[in-house]
Amino acid sequence: MENLYKSIYHIFGAIYVPKDLRHSNALVHISDTPSFIYKAIIKMIKKIKPRVIIHTGDIVDDIKLEIRPQLIEVYKKEANKFINEISKYAELIILVPGNHDDFTKLRLKDNVKILNEGDVFIFDGIKLGLSHKYENLPLNCDFYLYGHDKNCLKDYYLNGIKYINVIKDKKIFKLCYPIGTDNYRLKISRMGK
16 A cells, blocks of 8 residues: 555655654655745655754755856745755754755754765764765764765665665665656756756
C-alpha cells in the first residue's frame, strides 16, 4: 500500500513522507531545487520537522544564475523566501554554495549557516562530507552529501538530485522528488546544449 501512496504523491507533484519519518528529529538533504517544487518541499519538511536541513547548492535551480546573471533579483527573491520558510521548521539549516548561487544576496536567519565545498558536518556521530560537486567532496567520511549531477558510485554517496535523503537513527531513507523536477531544473542536456 505504501508504494501506491508514493506513486500517487509523486504523480500529483507531492513528496510522500512515511509515518516513521514524521516528527522525526532527522536530517534532510536536498539539492538543486527549482522554485516550482518549493511548495512540495516545504510541506515535506513540515511533516518531518527535521533537526537539520542540508542544501548542497543551486537553491533556485531553474534560474541557472551562472548562465543568466541578469536574473539575480528573481534569484534573490525566490531563494530568500524559500530558505526563510524552511528555517521555521528546523533547528539548523546548512547551505553549501552551488555554481548557480550567490549567497551574498541572501538575508539569512540566525539558524542558517553557510559551509564550503569540502567541509565536514557531524550529525548524531555520523561524519558527513559536504559539497555541491562530487569531485570537491572531502575524504574519510561516513557519508557524502552532494548534488550538481546524477553521479552516484556507492551507497554512502548520497546524491541530493537523485533523491531527497533523510538520515534518522543512522539509517538512510530516500524520498522521491515530485514528477517533472528534472524538467524544472532545466537540465542543459535536455536543452540541446
